[in-house]
Amino acid sequence: MNRLRALFLAPVWVIVGSLLFAPLAIVFLYSLLTRGAYGGLAPPWTFENYQRLADPLYLGIAAQSFLLAGISTLLCLLIGYPLALFISRSGPRKNLYLLLVITPFWISFLVRTYAWMFLLRDTGLINTVLEAAGLIREPLPLLYNPAAVVLGLVYGYLPFMVLPVYAALERLDLALLEAAADLGAAPRASTLRVLLPLSWPGIRAGIILVFIPCLGAYLTPDLLGGGKAMMIGNLVQNQFTTARDWPFGAAVSLALMMPVALLLVLLLRRKGEELL
Amino acid sequence: MRRRSFLGAVAGFPACRPKRPRLNVFNWSSYVARNTIPDFEREFDVDVRYGIYESNEEMLARVLSGNSGWDVVFPSNYLILPMRENNLLAPLQHGWLPNAGNLDRRFQNPAWDPALDYSVPYMWGASGILFNRSLSPAPASWADLWEPRLNGRITMLDDPAEVLGACLKKIGESINATDPAVLLRAKEEAVRQKRLLRAYLNAEVRDQVVAGDVLAAQLWATTAQQAMDAASNLAFAYPSEGFAVYADTAVILRESGRVRLAHQFIDYLLRPEVAAAVVRETRTATANRAARELLREVSPALYPADDVMARGEWFEALPTPAQRLRDRLWTEIKAA
Numbered sequence: 001m002n003r004l005r006a007l008f009l010a011p012v013w014v015i016v017g018s019l020l021f022a023p024l025a026i027v028f029l030y031s032l033l034t035r036g037a038y039g040g041l042a043p044p045w046t047f048e049n050y051q052r053l054a055d056p057l058y059l060g061i062a063a064q065s066f067l068l069a070g071i072s073t074l075l076c077l078l079i080g081y082p083l084a085l086f087i088s089r090s091g092p093r094k095n096l097y098l099l100l101v102i103t104p105f106w107i108s109f110l111v112r113t114y115a116w117m118f119l120l121r122d123t124g125l126i127n128t129v130l131e132a133a134g135l136i137r138e139p140l141p142l143l144y145n146p147a148a149v150v151l152g153l154v155y156g157y158l159p160f161m162v163l164p165v166y167a168a169l170e171r172l173d174l175a176l177l178e179a180a181a182d183l184g185a186a187p188r189a190s191t192l193r194v195l196l197p198l199s200w201p202g203i204r205a206g207i208i209l210v211f212i213p214c215l216g217a218y219l220t221p222d223l224l225g226g227g228k229a230m231m232i233g234n235l236v237q238n239q240f241t242t243a244r245d246w247p248f249g250a251a252v253s254l255a256l257m258m259p260v261a262l263l264l265v266l267l268l269r270r271k272g273e274e275l276l
Numbered sequence: 277m278r279r280r281s282f283l284g285a286v287a288g289f290p291a292c293r294p295k296r297p298r299l300n301v302f303n304w305s306s307y308v309a310r311n312t313i314p315d316f317e318r319e320f321d322v323d324v325r326y327g328i329y330e331s332n333e334e335m336l337a338r339v340l341s342g343n344s345g346w347d348v349v350f351p352s353n354y355l356i357l358p359m360r361e362n363n364l365l366a367p368l369q370h371g372w373l374p375n376a377g378n379l380d381r382r383f384q385n386p387a388w389d390p391a392l393d394y395s396v397p398y399m400w401g402a403s404g405i406l407f408n409r410s411l412s413p414a415p416a417s418w419a420d421l422w423e424p425r426l427n428g429r430i431t432m433l434d435d436p437a438e439v440l441g442a443c444l445k446k447i448g449e450s451i452n453a454t455d456p457a458v459l460l461r462a463k464e465e466a467v468r469q470k471r472l473l474r475a476y477l478n479a480e481v482r483d484q485v486v487a488g489d490v491l492a493a494q495l496w497a498t499t500a501q502q503a504m505d506a507a508s509n510l511a512f513a514y515p516s517e518g519f520a521v522y523a524d525t526a527v528i529l530r531e532s533g534r535v536r537l538a539h540q541f542i543d544y545l546l547r548p549e550v551a552a553a554v555v556r557e558t559r560t561a562t563a564n565r566a567a568r569e570l571l572r573e574v575s576p577a578l579y580p581a582d583d584v585m586a587r588g589e590w591f592e593a594l595p596t597p598a599q600r601l602r603d604r605l606w607t608e609i610k611a612a
């Protein structure tokens with residue numbers, strides 16, 4: 001029986017091994033080498049790339065990334081939870097609403113980010129309409145600041161919060177809320193003590209699915225932040241392009257995985273619970 | 277069975293068709309005209325595999341291995357020396373390049389490759405300031421991009437060599453400075469300027485200057501020319517302190533097994549009418565004097581006069597410690 005099990009699991013190990021562990025091992029080896037004079041890799045083996053990470057400069061960039069990713073995740077939760085609740089209660093229209101949530105994925109994220117640039121520019125739609133309505137005299141500086149980066153991240157990853165929360169709320173038995181009310185719980189109490197705990201698996205999955213990609217984002221800070229704010233993703237990208245320092249770039253990207261792994265362990269440590 | 281015949285057998289039926297020789301060309305995006313490659317294929321009865329890249333780093337990362345599969349690539353001038361040192365370049369046979377005489381005198385014996393032993397200049401350009409004519413007085417120096425009156429309406433290039441280069445010129449130093457103290461002062465200039473900047477943008481700033489969102493931008497002359505073609509209220513200035521100049525050159529990789537064909541391709545690009553057709557579409561400055569005469573191009577942005585060019589400084593390959601310091605300073609500027 002065990003041999004049969006191993007046989008059926010073999011494809012999984014082949015895929016995970018060749019597409020996850022092998023590349024990670026290569027990245028790890030890169031991170032232990034030295035920058036070649038014109039890019040690429042050179043001997044000797046060294047831990048220097050990891051020692052450089054302790055530099056306040058890079059810690060500051062990491063802190064900035066955690067802050068922006070944290071704010072974006074919180075906003076996704078604040079917007080996504082009520083939306084998911086609304087969809088799960090909308091009866092026959094559910095599927096239509098879910099389709100609308102997914103529709104943006106039909107267009108490339110890059111193109112949609114460019115669309116935001118056209119909305120937020122000085123001569124963009126929002127500023128033009130506000131000026132025409134006489135509400136503002138000077139265009140508002142909407143583009144190229146941290147708020148624009150957060151906006152882009154929230155916009156991009158909101159569906160990843162809505163869908164798992166929806167999945168959790170969908171399975172929730174509404175009779176439980178009625179029972180709470182029957183037992184004298186005010187709406188606030190039944191929300192905090194019944195609804196939220198029961199939808200926690202969905203919230204947790206949503207946080208993971210939003211926070212992790214936000215932390216590694218580089219396209220959004222580059223395009224909507226105007227290259228003025230640096231997140232970890234931009235640091236990694238710079239090391240592999242203009243700085244031509246692959247070993248340090250590899251070390252930064254591996255270092256980025258540590259807090260992410262820690263987060264996963266913290267959020268998933270309770271045994272026997274499914275992710276969704 | 278030899279490997280090639282084995283592969284041919286594996287590839288099967290398509291291999292039965294008599295196969296034309298294939299040349300692999302890896303070039304910057306928008307660096308040829310629509311007909312350049314098809315015309316070459318027809319005339320020489322060959323196939324061209326044409327790939328494009330957006331940065332020198334992208335190209336270097338591929339060809340450093342020495343078996344990238346490309347024959348002709350187009351590195352910037354300051355990479356010729358390092359690429360030679362890494363044994364990546366094949367020496368050119370000038371007997372196979374009769375059209376090299378069409379090159380501008382400036383490019384017949386450039387500092388980076390005085391006898392054109394390894395490279396043939398193709399396109400070149402410089403960076404300066406694209407600005408809106410409504411600005412009065414008009415910006416004429418890099419220092420003008422530090423003026424508070426432009427707060428929020430200026431951009432700089434998203435490129436460490438260009439931004440540090442402008443800062444170095446502002447404080448009267450060479451764009452190729454390697455002295456840490458000098459580079460540190462340049463970084464402080466950049467940090468001081470960052471508060472006034474709308475963003476660090478490359479070619480994508482073009483539309484925003486045309487629309488009037490941005491009043492002044494550090495920009496490459498070729499992108500600036502495209503903006504000026506689109507809007508008559510724009511002008512381009514080569515800053516008084518001096519400015520950075522680069523050239524992109526055609527080289528043949530040492531790994532190439534089609535050296536003769538590669539020479540034919542480079543010589544084809546050197547023909548006046550071919551080079552003229554390319555720049556007519558791309559609005560780039562050609563290194564080809566004969567092509568320029570065909571075009572009667574007079575844009576002072578693309579082809580600055582000799583007294584302006586005297587202020588230009590060519591990018592050079594920098595020693596590793598200076599390069600590392602610059603990379604770090606760039607991160608500091610971005611994180612400031």
